[in-house]
Amino acid sequence: MATTTGTATEPVTLRTRYRKSVWLRLGEALLWLLLIGIAIIEIAPISWMFSTSLRDPKNSFDLPPDFWPTALHWQNYLAVINSPDIEFMLFFWNSLKIALIVTAAQLLTCSMAGYAFGRLRFFGRDILFGLFLASLMVPATVTLIPSFIIIRSLDLMNTHWALILPSVTSAFGVFLLRQHFKSLPEELLDAAKIDGAGYLRIYWQILLPLTGPALSALGIFTFLASWNNFVGPLLFLRDWDKFTFPIAIATIRGYMGSGNQSEVLAGIMISIFPLLVFFLLAQRWIVQGAAITGLKG
Amino acid sequence: MTSTALPDDKIDRQANPQKGTTLARREAWAGYLFATPALLGLLTFTALPIIASLVLIFLHYDLLTPPKWAGVENLTRLTSDSRLFKVYWNSLRLTVGATLLNNVLGLLLAVGLNRAMPWGLRYLLRTSIFFPVMTTTASLAVVWRFLLTQDRGVVNFLIGQIGLDPVPWLSSSAWALFSAMIYDVWKACGYLMVIYLAGLQGIPAVYYEAARIDGAGFWQQFRNVTLPLISPTAFFAIVISLIGAFQIFDNVYVLTEGGPGDASRVIAMYIYEKAFRGFEMGYASAVSFTLFVILITLTLLQFLGARRWVHYE
Numbered sequence: 317m318a319t320t321t322g323t324a325t326e327p328v329t330l331r332t333r334y335r336k337s338v339w340l341r342l343g344e345a346l347l348w349l350l351l352i353g354i355a356i357i358e359i360a361p362i363s364w365m366f367s368t369s370l371r372d373p374k375n376s377f378d379l380p381p382d383f384w385p386t387a388l389h390w391q392n393y394l395a396v397i398n399s400p401d402i403e404f405m406l407f408f409w410n411s412l413k414i415a416l417i418v419t420a421a422q423l424l425t426c427s428m429a430g431y432a433f434g435r436l437r438f439f440g441r442d443i444l445f446g447l448f449l450a451s452l453m454v455p456a457t458v459t460l461i462p463s464f465i466i467i468r469s470l471d472l473m474n475t476h477w478a479l480i481l482p483s484v485t486s487a488f489g490v491f492l493l494r495q496h497f498k499s500l501p502e503e504l505l506d507a508a509k510i511d512g513a514g515y516l517r518i519y520w521q522i523l524l525p526l527t528g529p530a531l532s533a534l535g536i537f538t539f540l541a542s543w544n545n546f547v548g549p550l551l552f553l554r555d556w557d558k559f560t561f562p563i564a565i566a567t568i569r570g571y572m573g574s575g576n577q578s579e580v581l582a583g584i585m586i587s588i589f590p591l592l593v594f595f596l597l598a599q600r601w602i603v604q605g606a607a608i609t610g611l612k613g
Numbered sequence: 614m615t616s617t618a619l620p621d622d623k624i625d626r627q628a629n630p631q632k633g634t635t636l637a638r639r640e641a642w643a644g645y646l647f648a649t650p651a652l653l654g655l656l657t658f659t660a661l662p663i664i665a666s667l668v669l670i671f672l673h674y675d676l677l678t679p680p681k682w683a684g685v686e687n688l689t690r691l692t693s694d695s696r697l698f699k700v701y702w703n704s705l706r707l708t709v710g711a712t713l714l715n716n717v718l719g720l721l722l723a724v725g726l727n728r729a730m731p732w733g734l735r736y737l738l739r740t741s742i743f744f745p746v747m748t749t750t751a752s753l754a755v756v757w758r759f760l761l762t763q764d765r766g767v768v769n770f771l772i773g774q775i776g777l778d779p780v781p782w783l784s785s786s787a788w789a790l791f792s793a794m795i796y797d798v799w800k801a802c803g804y805l806m807v808i809y810l811a812g813l814q815g816i817p818a819v820y821y822e823a824a825r826i827d828g829a830g831f832w833q834q835f836r837n838v839t840l841p842l843i844s845p846t847a848f849f850a851i852v853i854s855l856i857g858a859f860q861i862f863d864n865v866y867v868l869t870e871g872g873p874g875d876a877s878r879v880i881a882m883y884i885y886e887k888a889f890r891g892f893e894m895g896y897a898s899a900v901s902f903t904l905f906v907i908l909i910t911l912t913l914l915q916f917l918g919a920r921r922w923v924h925y926e
Contacts, residue, residue: 340831347725354722355741358803362744364767365756381767429651437637438644444652451659453912457860457881458905461888461898462662462669468676485654515643546751546863551889562751566867569755577759584752591747595740603743606804607811 369393369581377577392582402556402568404583411560411587414476415542418483422538423531425485430493431519435505445494451487456547464551478552479560483542489534496530497523533605536598543591561587669898676892687899696875697883697900703790704880708858711797715854716847718798719805724839726806727813743803750800754867757796758783761868786876789869793877796864801857805850812846813839852915856908880904 360383367382372389396404432438433445463482472478500523508518524531549563559567565587569580595602670687674680691697726738745753760767761782769779782792820838829837862881865871871878871886884904888897 343831343835347721347728350721351725351738354718354802355738358745358799359741361753361756361760361799362748364760377765379765379767379770381770425650425654428647432644432647436640436644436647438641441644444648447660448651448655451655453909454659454663455856455860455905455908457862457884458666458901458908459659459662460884461894461901462665463658464888465665465676465894466657466661482654482658485651487655487659490651515640515647519647540747544749544751546749546866547885550866562749562863565749565752565755569758569867580755581759584756587752588748591749592744595744595747599736599740599743602747603739603807606743606746606807 365581366585369578369585371578373576373578389578392578393586396579396583396586402564404564404586406557407559407561407564408586410476410558411543412590414479414560415539417480418542419535419539421480421484422486422489423535426489426534427493427524427527427531428519429485429490430497431523433490434494434497435518435523436515445490448487448490452491460547460551467552473552474554474558475552476558479542479545479548482548483538486538489538492530492534493527496527500526529601529604532601536602536605540591666898666901669895670902672895674894676894680895683895687896690896691899691903699875700878700880700883703875703878704859704861707790707794707797707861707877707879708855710791710794711801711858711861712851712854714794714798715802715805716851718802719850720809720843720847722802722806723809723813724835727810742806745800746804746807748800750863751867753800754796754864757792757799758868761792783869784873786873789873789877793861793865793868793879796868797858797861800864801854805854808850809843809846812843812850815846816842849915852911855911859904859908859911 363383364381367385369392370385370389371378371382371387371392373392375387429448433441433448467473467478467482470481472481504522504526505518508522513522543560544562545560546562546566549560550566553559553563556564565580565584568583671683671685672680673683673686722742726735761769763769763779763781763784766779766782768782773779780788782788816839820842821834824834824838860881861879862885865877865879865882866885869877871882880900881904884897884901887893887900891897
């Protein structure tokens with residue numbers, strides 16, 4: 317008797333008062349509903365796309381829709397890849413090539429400039445860095461027209477250079493890496509200098525290996541931005557054999573979207589498949605990176 | 614590795630870097646060399662375009678014939694361009710709607726996800742909600758175009774199941790811009806969620822403990838602890854949402870093509886069309902200059918306003 321009342325009254329102080337609140341429970345329940353509801357809404361179009369890409373093209377518009385594959389018509393994927401008119405896998409290589417080059421170039425130029433601005437003393441350094449900071453405020457939409465004229469006058473229209481060159485560096489990347497280099501302890505560099513390391517060696521063998529998270533965040537988002545870039549190819553590329561995925565898919569929809577939903581969706585699946593794999597493998601880095609780069613922007 | 618091999622004079626200079634001018638000069642050279650690639654990129658593809666666009670505003674240029682001086686014609690034309698007002702009105706509605714929804718949803722989702730739950734469930738929810746952020750805006754707009762088709766579209770089928778009439782999502786001027794907003798929120802709210810999640814995780818747990826000891830319930834904790842301490846994050850998130858949403862292009866270009874009529878045409882699309890369909894580079898530059906002014910104001914607001922109403926810990 318005494319023990320039961322004891323256990324019943326003991327936690328009244330905090331827990332039960334906290335637990336009893338109706339509002340709390342209602343709020344919790346609504347949050348769960350929202351979370352699960354939104355998660356379903358976010359993933360449903362993608363699972364619908366996957367399921368429909370596996371339907372026989374004859375039934376591709378049939379209702380009710382599938383959110384889980386009911387047919388396994390993998391031929392759609394083969395049809396897209398082996399299409400006689402369009403060399404679909406060429407878009408893959410174009411997208412990949414450009415994204416890799418742009419990512420490598422940005423990591424290199426941004427980390428080099430980050431080292432210069434964060435760690436070296438030279439005349440005009442702060443003014444030059446100020447230029448980079450100021451250019452962070454310039455939105456891409458505004459420089460679109462003159463960039464087009466510049467690319468055109470450099471005779472780079474309809475080449476991949478038109479997509480690579482404007483992206484070889486980014487003010488944001490310079491800023492991000494400069495902050496990271498600046499935060500490393502001075503003793504580390506002093507020790508390296510005493511060991512006789514030159515500037516190149518300090519940069520390559522000491523600073524870079526210590527900047528892993530910032531470099532990978534910058535690398536991931538540069539790669540994604542390049543892979544998903546639509547305006548660039550829209551402006552600069554004319555021929556099918558130069559196209560990257562986003563522009564190719566938007567154009568293909570015009571040709572065959574009304575007739576064959578399944579094959580268009582199979583094409584989109586192929587184009588986002590690398591992103592899916594990448595995301596599942598590196599989710600923690602990507603989500604952290606989004607927060608880091610976002611919060612520092 | 615071994616430091617014993619250093620010649621004496623080198624050690625001397627390392628000890629007083631200010632004294633040895635050669636070393637200072639070498640450091641300066643290294644600085645310029647390391648900064649050069651990025652600097653070249655910046656000058657060619659940001660600085661030069663800005664200067665060029667300021668010049669273009671005062672020119673008539675159609676890419677084919679040499680540019681002609683236009684004086685302030687392009688600027689005066691801005692004030693009499695009724696389509697420009699229509700397009701800006703669309704942009705404003707889309708921007709405000711998308712920013713509001715993205716941030717409210719992003720914050721609520723982050724609060725929801727920041728609670729105790731099994732690791733696997735958290736992973737599943739976060740993955741599902743964040744993945745659309747990574748996908749290609751233009752390609753997924755193609756998917757949404759299929760989904761929102763009026764007659765055989767999936768969305769209309771689903772709302773038909775609960776007894777509602779089909780909605781002309783893309784073909785009616787009353788709905789097209791709303792559809793673009795839905796698509797943007799679908800695409801971006803996961804990004805806002807991640808930003809708010811990082812903000813929430815920066816709030817020390819002791820505040821919640823203190824609030825709980827004082828008897829604060831769920832709503833009171835949210836109102837009195839979470840909201841004030843998340844305000845720096847929220848301010849930042851709202852400003853980048855506004856800046857991003859004002860520049861929406863891929864979304865409407867593929868989803869509605871700006872139509873029907875001008876019903877969902879937004880400012881970035883209008884600039885694109887004036888410049889690359891109409892080849893009016895001068896006037897398009899003048900229009901993009903107005904956008905520049907708006908966006909730079911928002912950016913400065915971020916720098917200045919943050920101090921005013923944001924509550925720091």
